[in-house]
Amino acid sequence: xxxxxxxxxxxxxxxxxxxxxxxxxxxxxxxxxxxxxxxxxxxxxxxxxxxxxxxxxxxxxxxxxxxxxxxxxxxxxxxxxxxxxxxxxxxxxxxxxxxxxxxxxxxxxxxxxx
Amino acid sequence: xxxxxxxxxxxxxxxxxxxxxxxxxxxxxxxxxxxxxxxxxxxxxxxxxxxxxxxxxxxxxxxxxxxxxxxxxxxxxxxxxxxxxxxxxxxxxxxxxxxxxxxxxxxxxxxx
Numbered sequence: 001x002x003x004x005x006x007x008x009x010x011x012x013x014x015x016x017x018x019x020x021x022x023x024x025x026x027x028x029x030x031x032x033x034x035x036x037x038x039x040x041x042x043x044x045x046x047x048x049x050x051x052x053x054x055x056x057x058x059x060x061x062x063x064x065x066x067x068x069x070x071x072x073x074x075x076x077x078x079x080x081x082x083x084x085x086x087x088x089x090x091x092x093x094x095x096x097x098x099x100x101x102x103x104x105x106x107x108x109x110x111x112x113x114x
Numbered sequence: 115x116x117x118x119x120x121x122x123x124x125x126x127x128x129x130x131x132x133x134x135x136x137x138x139x140x141x142x143x144x145x146x147x148x149x150x151x152x153x154x155x156x157x158x159x160x161x162x163x164x165x166x167x168x169x170x171x172x173x174x175x176x177x178x179x180x181x182x183x184x185x186x187x188x189x190x191x192x193x194x195x196x197x198x199x200x201x202x203x204x205x206x207x208x209x210x211x212x213x214x215x216x217x218x219x220x221x222x223x224x225x226x
Contacts, residue, residue, distance in 0.1 A: 046217075
């Protein structure tokens with residue numbers, strides 16, 4: 001069964017700290033992996049998309065890495081700010097199974113404190 | 115630029131009543147469209163997806179149905195709502211099978 005797991009489920013850090021969110025997946029046959037942000041009661045905002053042939057992607061203070069062979073991705077947030085507080089979701093597009101189906105982890109709820 | 119609209123934002127419906135949630139995408143043609151449900155404390159579950167007008171694939175058996183009457187319109191429906199249909203419903207689109215996915219702002223459905 002293709003599964004996506006995110007650890008930790010919740011994280012609280014003081015402002016200014018660098019942090020890493022983890023995502024693991026059970027099948028290395030993937031098209032891509034996408035990181036999203038979700039604010040309470042809102043939809044998902046796409047942060048970064050990493051294709052299976054790529055090792056990392058960067059956008060501002062965010063850096064996502066992909067190690068397909070070990071089934072892992074990390075989202076690195078530099079110099080965290082209170083506005084970064086949200087739930088971060090990892091989603092994988094596997095090559096087998098339902099076409100175009102994103103499989104989501106249950107997310108990491110991040111709180112950045114002043 | 116492309117945008118996705120989803121409405122209503124919130125909805126409270128009695129058990130046994132019908133449902134219609136609408137999603138439209140602007141600025142693109144022939145998108146792949148998706149309906150997901152997010153239950154409290156759980157991950158997102160794919161309900162339906164569509165690769166073209168009139169083409170609907172269902173992921174899980176349930177009380178809901180979907181339709182795509184126009185290229186950029188995706189509708190989620192039910193004839194009679196159940197309490198278990200409560201949840202946060204999200205519409206999403208992508209241009210191709212393996213491109214970046216974009217989500218709407220969601221509809222919070224409460225069945226009472």
